[in-house]
Amino acid sequence: MIYKTPSYQKIYVLGAGAVGCYFGGMLARAGHEVAFIARPDRAGALNSLGLEMDCKAFHETIQVKASSDLSALKDADLVLLSVKSLDTEGTLTQIKSVLPNKAVILSLQNGVANIDIATNIITNPIYAAVVYVAAGMIGQRTMKHHGRGELLVGSLGSTSPTDDGNLEEICKLFEGASVPCSIAPEIKRDMWLKFLVNCSFNAISGIGQISYGEMVKSPGIVKMIEEITKEFLAIARLEDVKISVSEALAANDSIATTMATQVSSTAQDLAKGKMTEIDFLNGYIVELGKRYGVQTPYNQSVHALVKMMESKIK
Amino acid sequence: MIYKTPSYQKIYVLGAGAVGCYFGGMLARAGHEVAFIARPDRAGALNSLGLEMDCKAFHETIQVKASSDLSALKDADLVLLSVKSLDTEGTLTQIKSVLPNKAVILSLQNGVANIDIATNIITNPIYAAVVYVAAGMIGQRTMKHHGRGELLVGSLGSTSPTDDGNLEEICKLFEGASVPCSIAPEIKRDMWLKFLVNCSFNAISGIGQISYGEMVKSPGIVKMIEEITKEFLAIARLEDVKISVSEALAANDSIATTMATQVSSTAQDLAKGKMTEIDFLNGYIVELGKRYGVQTPYNQSVHALVKMMESKIK
Numbered sequence: 001m002i003y004k005t006p007s008y009q010k011i012y013v014l015g016a017g018a019v020g021c022y023f024g025g026m027l028a029r030a031g032h033e034v035a036f037i038a039r040p041d042r043a044g045a046l047n048s049l050g051l052e053m054d055c056k057a058f059h060e061t062i063q064v065k066a067s068s069d070l071s072a073l074k075d076a077d078l079v080l081l082s083v084k085s086l087d088t089e090g091t092l093t094q095i096k097s098v099l100p101n102k103a104v105i106l107s108l109q110n111g112v113a114n115i116d117i118a119t120n121i122i123t124n125p126i127y128a129a130v131v132y133v134a135a136g137m138i139g140q141r142t143m144k145h146h147g148r149g150e151l152l153v154g155s156l157g158s159t160s161p162t163d164d165g166n167l168e169e170i171c172k173l174f175e176g177a178s179v180p181c182s183i184a185p186e187i188k189r190d191m192w193l194k195f196l197v198n199c200s201f202n203a204i205s206g207i208g209q210i211s212y213g214e215m216v217k218s219p220g221i222v223k224m225i226e227e228i229t230k231e232f233l234a235i236a237r238l239e240d241v242k243i244s245v246s247e248a249l250a251a252n253d254s255i256a257t258t259m260a261t262q263v264s265s266t267a268q269d270l271a272k273g274k275m276t277e278i279d280f281l282n283g284y285i286v287e288l289g290k291r292y293g294v295q296t297p298y299n300q301s302v303h304a305l306v307k308m309m310e311s312k313i314k
Numbered sequence: 315m316i317y318k319t320p321s322y323q324k325i326y327v328l329g330a331g332a333v334g335c336y337f338g339g340m341l342a343r344a345g346h347e348v349a350f351i352a353r354p355d356r357a358g359a360l361n362s363l364g365l366e367m368d369c370k371a372f373h374e375t376i377q378v379k380a381s382s383d384l385s386a387l388k389d390a391d392l393v394l395l396s397v398k399s400l401d402t403e404g405t406l407t408q409i410k411s412v413l414p415n416k417a418v419i420l421s422l423q424n425g426v427a428n429i430d431i432a433t434n435i436i437t438n439p440i441y442a443a444v445v446y447v448a449a450g451m452i453g454q455r456t457m458k459h460h461g462r463g464e465l466l467v468g469s470l471g472s473t474s475p476t477d478d479g480n481l482e483e484i485c486k487l488f489e490g491a492s493v494p495c496s497i498a499p500e501i502k503r504d505m506w507l508k509f510l511v512n513c514s515f516n517a518i519s520g521i522g523q524i525s526y527g528e529m530v531k532s533p534g535i536v537k538m539i540e541e542i543t544k545e546f547l548a549i550a551r552l553e554d555v556k557i558s559v560s561e562a563l564a565a566n567d568s569i570a571t572t573m574a575t576q577v578s579s580t581a582q583d584l585a586k587g588k589m590t591e592i593d594f595l596n597g598y599i600v601e602l603g604k605r606y607g608v609q610t611p612y613n614q615s616v617h618a619l620v621k622m623m624e625s626k627i628k
Binding site for chain 2: 204207208210214215217218220221223224227297298300301302303304305307308309311312
């Protein structure tokens with residue numbers, strides 16, 4: 001097999017939240033040509049004042065290009081897809097006619113539905129990244145990094161074209177920019193393991209505006225997380241993802257201890273009066289449960305409560 | 315059967331929350347000798363400034379006696395028990411040695427566990443009241459009345475001594491003070507119907523700090539209330555309480571429409587940083603579910619979440 005070596009001259013970050021700003025910012029800091037596509041207020045701030053990266057290892061302002069104009073993507077070589085899951089369909093539909101065929105897409109998003117959504121809209125090579133980073137935006141142009149910052153990348157096989165060296169190239173790109181990045185032999189499983197942790201913690205942290213460490217001090221919440229996990233694993237098995245109970249509980253425990261002071265992105269969204277990704281987290285488990293005829297009362301409860309709290313915002 | 319006619323010269327209100335202040339206040343306003351037992355700050359305010367009753371029909375300040383000294387109960391003829399359910403055991407244990415045998419107890423409390431708790435501690439005649447009133451305290455001595463204000467009273471039979479005219483006397487007392495009051499032939503059923511509505515609405519309103527009318531605009535919440543109700547009815551049947559599904563759903567619907575702008579006492583407690591009665595509402599259903607081996611995932615979820623929110627207070 002002959003590998004072509006894509007060069008990714010023009011890199012775009014589609015969705016300039018904390019995840020897009022961290023990984024896009026690291027590439028820009030390493031000298032790559034990175035442009036951010038964001039809402040007008042954020043794009044304006046990034047363009048005029050630069051991206052402030054308040055990281056564990058450094059604190060720098062990086063000059064970057066930013067725009068709200070989706071047609072800018074016409075010369076894209078690599079697109080880091082980092083919009084919220086609920087914007088995937090709308091955004092890709094809008095850029096479909098602009099995006100060059102050669103452009104490689106790397107989804108840095110939460111949940112497990114985005115790649116399927118994307119491949120129904122565009123035919124570009126698309127890869128999944130499982131993102132491990134704790135970061136948040138403070139204001140329009142400042143990304144605050146709380147810890148970690150690595151990527152696992154892979155191809156979902158049936159849903160993406162055969163990998164022709166892109167994954168190796170992506171890893172090289174990030175590794176050269178001080179972002180640990182490796183190819184996962186079973187990316188779907190890694191996505192579901194991260195998805196599990198999101199289902200276990202995001203909604204409850206959001207409902208209570210409470211950190212992971214505080215949450216699990218309530219015995220009733222520990223039991224609830226276990227039940228959410230059992231429902232999740234039943235659905236995962238039906239989706240051909242094999243995760244053992246002990247592995248699942250270990251993944252949950254690890255979050256509660258290593259990220260004890262963190263609140264979830266769902267909590268942050270609700271606090272900011274923004275819509276959450278809950279339909280792509282516990283809501284997706286509820287949806288799959290209906291499809292498979294599997295009861296998911298605990299996931300249904302936290303999903304319904306987060307939807308109710310979103311309804312107070314609108 | 316010869317009825318003795320108890321005269322209830324000395325009436326005590328044990329627990330001066332909104333319910334105690336409304337019904338005790340109505341009796342005091344009608345000229346009865348009513349004393350309130352309350353925490354020091356509330357007792358002090360009631361004693362020195364009187365009970366301000368901001369009611370739908372009138373706005374008056376009633377001079378009342380109030381004290382924090384439980385030994386005052388030594389001359390009690392009638393005690394309106396209106397402490398929170400979580401204080402029933404502790405309070406009755408404290409007054410056990412002081413309370414005269416003749417004193418009649420009327421529980422105005424939420425939930426269905428209080429009479430059992432009380433009869434395990436004291437041997438006095440004790441009756442249940444199902445309270446229909448919307449009211450809240452504003453500050454230490456002002457009771458704001460939003461609507462209704464009637465009582466259903468009855469004897470739980472197996473758990474209380476034979477009624478010897480006390481219920482008739484209690485009704486006469488309240489009716490003479492402009493409080494509609496009637497004897498319920500099946501008080502246990504009425505208690506469980508009110509308990510159902512509390513289980514359906516209190517926790518969710520508390521979790522979301524949201525009114526009953528707003529809550530039920532979320533389709534997921536409507537489904538959740540249905541599931542909480544199904545679990546509740548399964549437990550009720552095991553407790554020999556027969557409530558049909560249609561009757562239960564009608565009771566829920568009625569609250570959502572007639573009290574649309576109201577938030578629950580659970581919501582009020584959480585907002586004030588106080589412990590709630592949740593262990594005696596959904597928590598009691600969870601407890602009975604464990605005893606009977608019946609799954610109660612929806613009640614368990616809302617109970618666990620309210621306990622978590624209480625844990626943020628402590």
